[in-house]
Amino acid sequence: MNTPSLADLRASLPGLKLLTEAAELEHYGRDWTRRWTPAPLAIALPASAEEVQALVRWANAAGVAVVPSGGRTGLSGGAVAANGELVISLERMNRVLGFDAVDRTLTVQPGIALEAVHNAARGHGLIYPVDFGARGSCQIGGNIATNAGGIRVIRYGNTRNWIAGLKVVTGAGELLDLNRGLIKNATGYDLRHLFIGSEGTLGIVVEATLSLTDAPPPSQVLLFAVPHMDALMQVYATCRARLSLSAFEFFTDRALHHVAAHGAQRPFGEDSPYYVVTEFDAADEAAQAQALAVFEHCLEQGWVSDGVISQSEAQARSLWRLREGITESLAPHKPYKNDISVRISVVPAFLQAMQALLTREYPAFDVVWFGHIGDGNLHINIVKPAELDYPAFIAECERVTELMCEVLQQHGGSISAEHGIGLVKKPYLASARSAEEIALMRGIRAVLDPNGVMNPGKLF
Ligand code: FAD
Ligand code: MLT
Numbered sequence: 001m002n003t004p005s006l007a008d009l010r011a012s013l014p015g016l017k018l019l020t021e022a023a024e025l026e027h028y029g030r031d032w033t034r035r036w037t038p039a040p041l042a043i044a045l046p047a048s049a050e051e052v053q054a055l056v057r058w059a060n061a062a063g064v065a066v067v068p069s070g071g072r073t074g075l076s077g078g079a080v081a082a083n084g085e086l087v088i089s090l091e092r093m094n095r096v097l098g099f100d101a102v103d104r105t106l107t108v109q110p111g112i113a114l115e116a117v118h119n120a121a122r123g124h125g126l127i128y129p130v131d132f133g134a135r136g137s138c139q140i141g142g143n144i145a146t147n148a149g150g151i152r153v154i155r156y157g158n159t160r161n162w163i164a165g166l167k168v169v170t171g172a173g174e175l176l177d178l179n180r181g182l183i184k185n186a187t188g189y190d191l192r193h194l195f196i197g198s199e200g201t202l203g204i205v206v207e208a209t210l211s212l213t214d215a216p217p218p219s220q221v222l223l224f225a226v227p228h229m230d231a232l233m234q235v236y237a238t239c240r241a242r243l244s245l246s247a248f249e250f251f252t253d254r255a256l257h258h259v260a261a262h263g264a265q266r267p268f269g270e271d272s273p274y275y276v277v278t279e280f281d282a283a284d285e286a287a288q289a290q291a292l293a294v295f296e297h298c299l300e301q302g303w304v305s306d307g308v309i310s311q312s313e314a315q316a317r318s319l320w321r322l323r324e325g326i327t328e329s330l331a332p333h334k335p336y337k338n339d340i341s342v343r344i345s346v347v348p349a350f351l352q353a354m355q356a357l358l359t360r361e362y363p364a365f366d367v368v369w370f371g372h373i374g375d376g377n378l379h380i381n382i383v384k385p386a387e388l389d390y391p392a393f394i395a396e397c398e399r400v401t402e403l404m405c406e407v408l409q410q411h412g413g414s415i416s417a418e419h420g421i422g423l424v425k426k427p428y429l430a431s432a433r434s435a436e437e438i439a440l441m442r443g444i445r446a447v448l449d450p451n452g453v454m455n456p457g458k459l460f
């Protein structure tokens with residue numbers, strides 16, 4: 001890439017909002033990983049799709065790398081700008097553009113926060129069902145670029161399922177209008193899906209048409225204390241068969257330790273090694289009685305040792321905080337994050353193999369397990385011991401990640417379930433995708449971004 005001239009950029013796009021102060025470069029140059037030192041060239045804040053297109057065309061002409069930037073809640077370093085890149089922040093493009101009651105779609109700009117999408121959908125008596133803890137800060141463009149998952153995947157699937165149309169500016173500076181909200185469209189390759197989960201390496205999302213759905217019936221949240229690992233999936237199978245589930249999540253006593261140290265109330269008098277948070281439709285007394293019967297059955301079987309069912313929305317929220325507060329409670333420790341997945345049927349064997357590996361390799365580390373176990377997705381976070389400096393800690397975690405990849409391969413799993421590859425998992429991509437697949441991905445990238453300006457160094 002060339003040494004670019006900001007004067008040239010200003011002259012080419014006279015109305016563009018551009019930030020260059022040191023504090024701004026630092027703020028926009030990093031994401032939640034906090035691992036790389038931010039060093040962007042400048043921060044561009046376009047106000048329209050046309051301005052994004054002009055920026056990408058300028059970057060191609062000037063030979064400048066660009067980093068698309070959403071809410072920077074990403075956990076894989078995808079939005080990090082540490083090498084003189086031009087950050088293109090979509091935060092000013094944050095409006096709802098339209099709602100269609102017949103199509104049941106909401107058309108939005110990419111910089112709108114996920115929570116604002118939820119509120120807009122609810123305002124029309126419908127829901128946008130993708131949801132997770134970063135909802136207040138992450139943006140729909142970032143969600144699309146990472147194919148974000150979250151806590152409702154068990155019922156609604158990932159972001160990919162809810163994108164009816166997409167406008168993107170490709171790395172070559174073309175503006176594409178993909179699928180236009182059609183439900184049926186059998187006209188060859190569905191290019192929309194290439195951009196979903198592409199981590200800003202193929203182009204920039206400048207508009208999205210989101211499918212909405214009916215609000216679910218009233219629900220209740222059930223928190224179980226689970227005495228041993230083997231019981232987790234027994235509880236899952238029982239809940240899955242007998243309740244109408246919209247979430248099935250788990251965390252360990254170490255996770256609870258960190259959330260409690262961060263201010264959350266411990267839920268039970270006695271501690272337990274594992275906890276499950278599950279949410280289910282509870283429209284009537286019959287559904288509530290069924291949940292009680294499930295709890296009693298699990299208790300009799302010895303799969304759970306205690307439990308609490310929410311009796312109000314406030315109580316449901318406080319039970320959820322135990323699970324959703326984990327990331328924030330760990331953030332000050334800058335943990336090494338793992339975001340791995342296997343098929344649900346493989347989870348029991350995988351849990352055993354992973355526990356054996358981690359107990360052997362991290363005997364003295366604080367290893368914190370939590371995640372979307374109902375989707376086969378585990379977040380295993382490693383907290384740095386005081387005696388290790390940060391680079392030595394990362395080196396040690398990367399050594400163990402190599403071993404984790406072997407276990408994942410034996411179980412047909414993936415090194416990233418929902419956070420993406422970015423910079424953090426780049427060395428391990430080949431453990432989950434074949435050489436042929438990676439070569440095809442490189443080829444696609446070369447077609448859509450021939451000059452390699454889009455988020456270079458990320459993914460591969
Ligand atoms: P950013 O971090 O800004 O960017 C992420 C990637 O998308 C980067 O590669 C960036 O270049 C690219 N990008 C951003 N905007 C665009 C655009 N308009 N066009 C093209 N590329 C773009 N993730 C989950 O999947 N499930 C969870 O349950 C979950 N929980 C979380 C909880 C917390 C507390 C936190 C902090 C994070 C969590 N995440 C979760 C991770 C993160 O929130 C998601 O990956 C989210 O989708 C990132 O959105 P963002 O707007 O912050 O994107
Ligand atoms: C979660 O499920 O809480 C998120 O993916 C965030 C994380 O892994 O820390």
Ligand code: ZN
Nearest residue numbers: 150372379418
């Ligand atoms: Zn997650």
